[in-house]
Amino acid sequence: xxxxxxxxxxxxxxxxxxxxxxxxxxxxxxxxxxxxxxxxxxxxxxxxxxxxxxxxxxxxxxxxxxxxxxxxxxxxxxxxxxxxxxxxxxxxxxxxxxxxxxxxxxxxxxxxxxxxxxxxxxxxxxxxxxxxxxxxxxxxxxxxxxxxxxxxxxxxxxxxxxxxxxxxxxxxxxxxxxxxxxxxxxxxxxxxxxxxxxxxxxxxxxxxxxxxxxxxxxxxxxxxxxxxxxxxxxxxxxxxxxxxxxxxxxxxxxxxxxxxxxxxxxxxxxxxxxxxxxxxxxxxxxxxxxxxxxxxxxxxxxxxxxxxxxxxxxxxxxxxxxxxxxxxxxxxxxxxxxxxxxxxxxx
Numbered sequence: 601x602x603x604x605x606x607x608x609x610x611x612x613x614x615x616x617x618x619x620x621x622x623x624x625x626x627x628x629x630x631x632x633x634x635x636x637x638x639x640x641x642x643x644x645x646x647x648x649x650x651x652x653x654x655x656x657x658x659x660x661x662x663x664x665x666x667x668x669x670x671x672x673x674x675x676x677x678x679x680x681x682x683x684x685x686x687x688x689x690x691x692x693x694x695x696x697x698x699x700x701x702x703x704x705x706x707x708x709x710x711x712x713x714x715x716x717x718x719x720x721x722x723x724x725x726x727x728x729x730x731x732x733x734x735x736x737x738x739x740x741x742x743x744x745x746x747x748x749x750x751x752x753x754x755x756x757x758x759x760x761x762x763x764x765x766x767x768x769x770x771x772x773x774x775x776x777x778x779x780x781x782x783x784x785x786x787x788x789x790x791x792x793x794x795x796x797x798x799x800x801x802x803x804x805x806x807x808x809x810x811x812x813x814x815x816x817x818x819x820x821x822x823x824x825x826x827x828x829x830x831x832x833x834x835x836x837x838x839x840x841x842x843x844x845x846x847x848x849x850x851x852x853x854x855x856x857x858x859x860x861x862x863x864x865x866x867x868x869x870x871x872x873x874x875x876x877x878x879x880x881x882x883x884x885x886x887x888x889x890x891x892x893x894x895x896x897x898x899x900x901x902x903x904x905x906x907x908x909x910x911x912x913x914x915x916x917x918x919x920x921x922x923x924x925x926x927x928x929x930x931x932x933x934x935x936x937x938x939x940x941x942x943x944x945x946x947x
Contacts, residue, residue: 623738702759837875842883
């Protein structure tokens, strides 16, 4: 709270409301997310809040009365309904038939008393809060629903226990297991089998979620580029890039790449007193200027390619040293030596 008060001048529990509110209103005006979050205005001024988060943490150009805020939340909820519906009912984990079946058993296998109703309402309220947050967010990502998965484990565990109880009682009534010890053992085996099945479903779903697979080897080039920068004097410097992995490992300050044409992006970079530019193939999917620069090189004499890792089609990262003292003149595409996976070019 002290940090937020120092930078915003207000006592507050969070620092992103104005940022998200501004992005949401820009999206409602017809912009795509990247333009809304990283766009440039006239005279290359950042109008996308994520290009200047310190400023937009305490400022929004949009009206912010209670009515305006509620209207924005309702508008984003309406816009995000289909996305959230797909997350909830078409996801490999949440909407798996096994998961749905276990939750149904937890809800309906036994009649509810007043105490059970109160307990379930609390869990429903917690899950509903998380769903409301993703519905009204400016960028609905599946990771916002991970808390719902955690809460659903309460119902899944109860569903597994209902299967165990049914198995033990059926074995007793059918005289399949005459001893109490054997019936209990069968029940525990059923529980273990259900648990292993749930782990398999979760593992399968995690493979498709970026937050989990980004730690795999084919994503390591971002880390390696960041470490290389840290080893070559980038600590404390200003790096224009899209990935915070780069600046985390290099201990540098991130200057976000704008969503703009290549010429506008070059002009913006030149005005931000940066020391390096880092391009990567993942963020380039959503940024046209990065795609062009990765394909043809940065067309500016102030940019010198000093490090490259990865191939041209995947896991590609390029580091350019930016010399602000040079005059800005168009330069020919540089030979990137694409035949090697990892190399350092002379600086």
